Every structure is written in structure tokens, then in C-alpha cells.
Amino acid sequence: MRQLYLTNNDCYKRNTAKADSRYIRFQERGPQGIMMHSTGADNPNLRRYVGPDDGNLGVNIYGNHWNNPGLDVCVHAFIGETKDGSVECYQTLPWNYRGWHSGAEANDTHISIEICEDDLKSAAYFRATRDMALDVVSELCMEFGFDPLTNGILIDHSEGAAMGIASNHGDVTHWWSRFGYSMNHFRRDVARRMKEKENAMKKEIEDFIRKEIKTAVGNIKIPMPNVDAAAANAAQNAVNGALSIWGTQDKHSRWADDAIQWAKDNKLVNGHEAGNFGWEKPITREELITILHRFSLMLEQRQKAQ
Numbered sequence: 128m129r130q131l132y133l134t135n136n137d138c139y140k141r142n143t144a145k146a147d148s149r150y151i152r153f154q155e156r157g158p159q160g161i162m163m164h165s166t167g168a169d170n171p172n173l174r175r176y177v178g179p180d181d182g183n184l185g186v187n188i189y190g191n192h193w194n195n196p197g198l199d200v201c202v203h204a205f206i207g208e209t210k211d212g213s214v215e216c217y218q219t220l221p222w223n224y225r226g227w228h229s230g231a232e233a234n235d236t237h238i239s240i241e242i243c244e245d246d247l248k249s250a251a252y253f254r255a256t257r258d259m260a261l262d263v264v265s266e267l268c269m270e271f272g273f274d275p276l277t278n279g280i281l282i283d284h285s286e287g288a289a290m291g292i293a294s295n296h297g298d299v300t301h302w303w304s305r306f307g308y309s310m311n312h313f314r315r316d317v318a319r320r321m322k323e324k325e326n327a328m329k330k331e332i333e334d335f336i337r338k339e340i341k342t343a344v345g346n347i348k349i350p351m352p353n354v355d356a357a358a359a360n361a362a363q364n365a366v367n368g369a370l371s372i373w374g375t376q377d378k379h380s381r382w383a384d385d386a387i388q389w390a391k392d393n394k395l396v397n398g399h400e401a402g403n404f405g406w407e408k409p410i411t412r413e414e415l416i417t418i419l420h421r422f423s424l425m426l427e428q429r430q431k432a433q
């Protein structure tokens with residue numbers, strides 16, 4: 128999405144000036160929903176409304192785009208065709224500015240997305256602009272935490288009129304219904320798109336974390352929680368098994384005979400679990416320090432006895 132703020136539009140200036148409490152309130156609490164509009168005129172070119180030309184829009188030879196003073200309309204974004212005929216979205220107001228789009232109270236609550244109409248006969252143009260709207264609106268719903276399926280959050284101008292928060296217009300339903308598409312379809316599609324984006328994001332984060340951990344420990348296969356519980360269990364069991372002295376009895380190498388007998392005689396190593404000493408097992412820090420402690424007590428006792 129490109130940005131071209133309509134800074135010469137009186138609506139933009141009123142926002143910048145925080146002209147009255149309605150602007151301040153909208154800017155402070157942010158948008159509460161999204162209202163879909165379409166222009167009601169056969170002109171799919173963005174340059175009719177958005178200007179001046181940024182090299183992508185093309186030149187509006189009449190200079191009658193909305194980046195001019197003296198207009199009583201201004202919306203947050205336009206969807207329509209650039210000069211090469213591709214469908215794009217231009218953000219024309221900051222999302223937390225109060226727009227002039229509904230002719231009534233919806234200005235105080237809703238972001239406005241305006242789609243440039245053609246002659247309402249092209250299914251391809253309907254689909255291309257609808258798909259762009261799906262993309263933009265699902266992003267906005269995620270950014271502002273809107274649930275598109277909650278009543279009154281994602282509506283079009285005609286629904287706003289029925290609710291008494293917008294003037295009596297029929298957009299966008301008057302156009303979309305020609306192609307068997309309704310705001311109910313749109314809300315459902317937005318919700319689905321949000322779910323897809325959320326899942327893709329979750330997967331990206333998971334992959335990132337897994338990659339980071341792998342790099343950190345040097346390409347060891349990491350058993351992730353919930354991913355491979357069996358592998359995690361097996362790894363833990365392997366560690367436990369390596370340390371356990373269960374069933375080792377008094378088995379040891381011949382070269383250690385003398386030292387082992389000495390350790391036993393002085394009760395530095397007692398073994399446990401029915402005479403298992405684990406002579407050939409690794410030793411933990413707590414075991415090592417216990418043996419040293421016993422050794423120092425042994426020396427103390429000998430000194431006292433002397």
C-alpha cells in the first residue's frame with residue numbers, strides 16, 4: 128500500500144489543527160471500525176481522487192483530485208487503477224484521523240475505504256478491487272484488533288445508513304450485489320484471511336525460534352514441546368540412565384582395587400540401593416563435594432584422636 132496524504136484537503140487540516148473535540152477524540156482512541164464505500168461515478172482511475180501525480184498515478188489534467196481545499200469529503204484510503212491499469216491501494220489519511228465520508232456519526236468511529244467504481248459491468252475489475260479490499264481490510268482488522276464478524280464493526284455505507292450512522296447511500300452493496308457478493312460474504316472472507324495470516328505468522332515465529340535454537344546449540348536435533356514429546360522423553364531417559372547406579376553392584380576395574388577398598392574402609396563412598404556403588408558411572412558435583420566433605424571430617428577426627 129502506498130501513502131499519499133491529502134494534506135491540502137480541509138479535513139486533513141482540521142485534524143492537524145485538532146479543530147474540535149471530535150477530532151481529538153478520534154485521534155486519541157483510534158478507529159473503532161471500518162466502513163466500505165464506492166465512489167458512485169464511472170471512473171476507476173485513482174488519479175481522479177488522489178494527487179498530485181507521484182509517477183505511478185498519472186496526471187489528473189483537471190487538477191480536481193481531493194488533495195485540494197474547499198471539498199467536504201475525505202477518506203482514509205482509495206482502491207482503484209494506477210496509470211498502467213493495475214489495481215492498487217493508496218492511504219490518503221492517517222488511520223487515526225477523523226474522516227469525512229459518511230455524512231453522519233460514522234465519521235466519529237470508522238475508517239473509510241473508498242473503491243473507485245467503473246461502469247459496474249466488469250467482473251474482473253470487481254474481483255480485483257474486492258481482493259485488494261480484502262487484503263487491506265484484513266490487515267487493518269489485525270492492526271486494530273477488530274473482529275469483522277461483530278455487529279457494526281465492518282460495514283458498508285448502505286448498512287451505516289440502515290443503522291442511522293450514515294447518509295442515505297447504497298454503496299458498496301449496490302455494486303457488489305450485481306456479482307452475487309454481499310457484505311456478509313466480505314466479512315466472512317476477511318475473517319478467513321485474518322486466520323490465514325495469523326497462522327502464517329505463528330508458523331514463521333515457530334520456524335524462527337526453532338532455527339535460532341538450532342544455531343545456538345549447533346545443529347542438534349531439538350525435541351520441541353508438543354512437537355516431539357517422545358523424543359524429549361527419550362533424551363531425558365538417556366540422561367537419567369547415564370547417571371543411575373542402579374544394578375551396578377561393586378563392579379570396577381582391577382587398577383582401582385586399592386583406592387576403592389580405601390574409600391570403602393573410610394566410608395567415603397557408601398553406595399546405595401542394595402550394594403550398588405556405580406564405580407564406573409559419571410559423578411555429579413553434589414556427589415563429589417559430599418566425598419570431599421567426608422574426607423575432611425575424616426582428617427579432623429584423626430587429628431582429634433592423636
Ligand SMILES: [Zn+2]
Nearest residue numbers: 164165284298
Ligand atoms: Zn459512501
